[in-house]
Amino acid sequence: MRPKISEREFEERRRKVQDFMAERNLDLLLLYADDRYVYGQAYARWMIDYQPQFEAALVLVPAKGEIALVTGAESVEFALHTSRCRTVYATPQFLHPNEDYPYCEVTSFEEVIARLEAQSERKIRHIGVAGKAFIPYDLFMEIVEKFGNEWIHDVEEALSMLRAVKTEEEISVIRYAYQIAEKGMDTLYQKLREGISERELAAEAEYEMRKMGSEGMGIETMINSGPANTSPILSRTTFRELQRSDLVVATLAPRYEGYHGAVGRPFVLGEAPKEIQAYIELVMSAQEETMKSLGPGMTGKEMDAISRNQLEKAGFGKNFAYTGIHSVGVIEFEQPILSSKCDVVLKPNMVFSIDIPLFLNEWGGMRLENGYLVTEHGCEPLNTWDRTYIKPI
DSSP states (O other): OOOOOOHHHHHHHHHHHHHHHHHTTOSEEEEEEOOOTTTTTHHHHHHHOOOOOSSOEEEEEESSSOOEEEEOGGGHHHHHHHSSOSOEEEOGGGSOTTOOOTTOOBOOHHHHHHHHHHHHTSOOOOEEEESGGGSOHHHHHHHHHHHOGGGEEEOHHHHHHHTSBOOHHHHHHHHHHHHHHHHHHHHHHHHOOTTOBHHHHHHHHHHHHHHHTOOEESSOOEEEEHHHHHSSSSOOOOSOBOOTTOEEEEEEOEEETTEEOOEEEEEEESSOOHHHHHHHHHHHHHHHHHHHHOSTTOBHHHHHHHHHHHHHHTTOGGGSOSOOEEEOSSSSSEEEEOOTTOOOBOOTTBEEEEEEEEEEETTEEEEEEEEEEEOSSSEEESOOOOSOSEEOO
8 A cells, every 4th residue: 555644644734833833923824835846836735735736826824723725716626625625715816817717706815814813813913934935926015015024934944944854654655756766767777778769768767657656746857868968957858869878867756645756867878988987986986975974963064075075086076066965855855955054963754865966067967866764873775776877788
């Protein structure tokens, strides 16, 4: 039976968040959500198991009582049917211009707030906002006009850190997400051959991941080959057909029950040029050394230095193109980000992706990315790879 997040867990999250609000004297949390790939679902999925589709939404968490959701008219029944929230409103802010919705009762945002005030038995003044950077300008200006800018507090970072230590149920779900990613990567390896296109490979991997239960991708699948397509940090999967001795870089991030498995691999089709083999060995060594130190008590900046220094010593400092260690959860790339500026101390049951980047070279680029669970005494790999990175032809 596939793992899931229980109703009890969602109730515990509501209590945890309302305790968070009480510590900060907040009357209401506004959590923005939409259907964009990387960050959009995060808070809606974590708080009420809601996947926004087509229309954006605000999750409203009062200081006391039940959570409400405001969204567009076409999403009300969808939210009631699929989410853990039983109070869903369509408000004018989320309706599509020039559309008629004769089947739906539209409630003003002011009336929604009045009902939440009655429920929580307090006047709503202090507002916490998460996802502020993604809220459309016009909507945010309405929020400012309603509550006053001086009463609005950005709680994005603090609330993100509330999710950093995973529960046992979350860990079970994340483990399965990584199993899905491994299946996708194994399928891709099996299908590597001359003449197959990057898009065909992506389709083969996604088909197998969907069959295992993936609901979609946290980032768009990236299958890239050849110097031009592998050199950039981010690339689109194209119609380019694989050729003998090609470097192929695959990045998969399937989403399961809202959580992600994030895996990246470099492959070579056929005989590997010696320099490419050396680069693969370099990123493997850097990841191995980083994994050895990943554990409770380490700080973010200490972890960041390990693989970064190793690539700098090899002459690839500028090609270590981004922070290589980040948490994985309801966002594929979420806080804490273990950068050179990060003082966060690692704790057991945090989950991290160790992503070793080696990009922006004339010969192309690559990443090697795996997931790890922080344990009491170190870390546990969430995925393995027992094959060579060279695909014989």
